[in-house]
Amino acid sequence: MSTHEPLDGSVAFGRPRLSAGRACVGSAQELDYPGRAMTQRRAGKTIKVSVSLAKDDVAALKRRANESYGGNLSAAFGEAARWIRQQEARRRLIDKLGGPMLTPESAAAIDAEQAGGPRYEPKKSRRRRAA
Secondary structure, three states, X not given: OOOOOOXXXXXXXXXXXXXXXXXXXXXXXXXXXXXXXXXXXXXXXXXXXXXXXXXXXHHHHHXXXXXHOOOOHHHHHHHHHHHHHHHHHHHXXXXXXXXXXXXXXXXXXXXXXXXXXOXXXXXXXXXXXXX
């Protein structure tokens, strides 16, 4: 059998066609698909994961991705991961300082401040006239 004959005896445009359960050793030009047989390393510091989520959660992430990241779902997941890390860091700091856990209202105020919202400003005291 020559290198251009398919393993299952069929011919498709002069290239071998792979049968189920059979592998063909050769160059990518001899295969019916243009992809690579081995996975490529991911650029940068990212890793690929597979997750199963509720439909409502996926819909919320897709909405966020479309609104804020041009549809980039990975960026929406990254934002969620940053939020979780931020919450964990707050919890560690409070535990380290020995203080009580934040109330939901205090946590919301901190979130608003970090998001660039209105900041707490103490009331200005009246100045007394000097005599």
